Amino acid sequence: MKKNKFYITTPIYYTNAKPHIGHAYTTVACDVLARWNRQQLGNENVFFLTGTDEHGMKIQKKAEEVGKKPQEFVDEIVSEFKNLWSKEKLNIKYDNFIRTTDSAHIKAVQKVLQTLFDKGAIYKGEYEGLYCTGCEQFKNENELVDGKCPDHDIVPEKMKEECYLMKMTSIQSDLVKKIESNEFEIAPEKYKNEILSFLKNQTLNDVSISRKNVSWGIPIPFDPKHTTYVWVDAFLNYLTGLGWDGDEKKFPKFWPADINMIGKDILRVHATIWPAILIHLGIELPKMLFTHGHILSGGKKMSKTLGNLITIDEMLSKFGTDGTRYLLMSGGTFGDDLDLTMERMTEKYNADLANGLGNLVSRVIKLVQNINKSVDPYKSNLLQSEISKKLEEVQIDRALEAIWSYVKDANKEIEDNKPWELAKKDTSKLKEVMEHLMLELYMIADYLLPFMPETAEKIKTALKTKKIEPLFQRIK
Numbered sequence: 061m062k063k064n065k066f067y068i069t070t071p072i073y074y075t076n077a078k079p080h081i082g083h084a085y086t087t088v089a090c091d092v093l094a095r096w097n098r099q100q101l102g103n104e105n106v107f108f109l110t111g112t113d114e115h116g117m118k119i120q121k122k123a124e125e126v127g128k129k130p131q132e133f134v135d136e137i138v139s140e141f142k143n144l145w146s147k148e149k150l151n152i153k154y155d156n157f158i159r160t161t162d163s164a165h166i167k168a169v170q171k172v173l174q175t176l177f178d179k180g181a182i183y184k185g186e187y188e189g190l191y192c193t194g195c196e197q198f199k200n201e202n203e204l205v206d207g208k209c210p211d212h213d214i215v216p217e218k219m220k221e222e223c224y225l226m227k228m229t230s231i232q233s234d235l236v237k238k239i240e241s242n243e244f245e246i247a248p249e250k251y252k253n254e255i256l257s258f259l260k261n262q263t264l265n266d267v268s269i270s271r272k273n274v275s276w277g278i279p280i281p282f283d284p285k286h287t288t289y290v291w292v293d294a295f296l297n298y299l300t301g302l303g304w305d306g307d308e309k310k311f312p313k314f315w316p317a318d319i320n321m322i323g324k325d326i327l328r329v330h331a332t333i334w335p336a337i338l339i340h341l342g343i344e345l346p347k348m349l350f351t352h353g354h355i356l357s358g359g360k361k362m363s364k365t366l367g368n369l370i371t372i373d374e375m376l377s378k379f380g381t382d383g384t385r386y387l388l389m390s391g392g393t394f395g396d397d398l399d400l401t402m403e404r405m406t407e408k409y410n411a412d413l414a415n416g417l418g419n420l421v422s423r424v425i426k427l428v429q430n431i432n433k434s435v436d437p438y439k440s441n442l443l444q445s446e447i448s449k450k451l452e453e454v455q456i457d458r459a460l461e462a463i464w465s466y467v468k469d470a471n472k473e474i475e476d477n478k479p480w481e482l483a484k485k486d487t488s489k490l491k492e493v494m495e496h497l498m499l500e501l502y503m504i505a506d507y508l509l510p511f512m513p514e515t516a517e518k519i520k521t522a523l524k525t526k527k528i529e530p531l532f533q534r535i536k
């Protein structure tokens with residue numbers, strides 16, 4: 061079936077710290093897919109949502125530490141995110157930026173909780189477990205490594221509290237069916253298998269959806285001494301970000317999401333609690349949960365102590381907006397862990413952008429300056445291409461590879477035809493060769509648009525005006 065709309069989301073980012081390279085990576089990937097879909101389906105049929113997750117114990121504590129009110133604290137972090145997504149930095153074109161402290165979001169979450177409570181999907185009970193304040197989550201014993209949370213390297217505290225729980229056991233077999241049939245597709249395949257084997261070997265415990273000692277959260281409407289567990293609050297952004305008010309019978313035209321993009325650290329909760337809420341409400345699940353890996357440097361997790369930290373500002377100041385977008389998206393198989401070093405990225409920048417693409421554009425434009433008749437490139441057919449197939453399958457790096465094979469072919473075409481010699485002896489052949497090259501360059505610009513929007517525009521302008529300034533300079 062041909063799709064007629066596209067809705068993609070990033071996870072909403074937790075506002076306990078400033079944005080880092082991992083946030084940039086996920087968001088650029090979603091921006092590429094959104095821009096590409098806008099090319100195919102038109103702006104009005106695409107919705108790209110990002111935003112911030114602003115409640116919970118961890119933020120409450122962080123704000124206290126620096127002597128700020130939580131709202132004041134998160135407002136500052138949010139402005140850092142918005143600044144990073146601006147045109148001057150990563151050039152992210154989102155349709156809405158949702159904040160979980162927005163009053164409309166809060167109202168909708170309360171309405172959902174009331175509905176779930178009235179339906180009997182939520183009940184009052186007690187929960188005892190090992191709580192990691194890093195994750196804001198109770199952990200299972202088998203998720204711990206040497207008794208510690210592997211993501212935070214801290215020993216979780218034993219906690220017991222009165223709370224509200226959401227039924228999980230009752231939806232488990234339904235969830236398994238939806239994952240197996242790809243009605244709720246978990247991609248890449250390895251993550252689907254991981255989740256299925258987990259769900260088949262273990263009965264899901266009912267999950268605590270309220271907190272008694274966390275004031276920085278959304279009050280539970282039927283028992284305001286409790287606030288909403290931050291994950292439950294956060295998941296609903298994928299609906300409230302479209303303007304949904306919490307009425308389970310009326311949902312927005314963009315629903316269901318075509319892709320919920322996430323990092324692998326948040327796969328488990330996204331593949332269990334999130335669909336459970338929707339199943340209880342009787343709302344369609346997202347079509348795809350796409351999981352990507354983490355960013356490493358030199359094969360290791362980035363850290364200050366190892367000295368292998370790469371900041372997004374460092375990348376932006378060295379490679380510029382489009383260079384950074386290109387290097388993040390071409391650095392490895394999208395979905396797997398990505399291993400970046402400044403050295404390798406610099407090499408790749410010089411080879412692919414300064415020499416490959418930059419050289420092609422400047423050669424073609426210089427050569428057509430010698431032809432007095434103008435040549436009109438026409439629009440290429442994007443839909444039929446191998447590149448669109450790759451993007452449909454979220455193989456972002458492969459799509460770029462395919463574009464670069466066109467860049468190489470076009471550079472080779474120049475070498476083979478030697479237009480500078482043709483200019484002296486065969487002007488009609490010269491015109492033919494250059495027309496073809498211009499057409500190819502126009503097509504390459506079209507393909508590049510979702511990845512490197514400014515560069516694509518510059519190439520098109522250069523083809524029109526026959527003037528060019530170097531796109532990418534070699535760097536050290």
Ligand SMILES: [Zn+2]
Binds near residue numbers: 193196210211212213
């Ligand atoms: Zn943790």
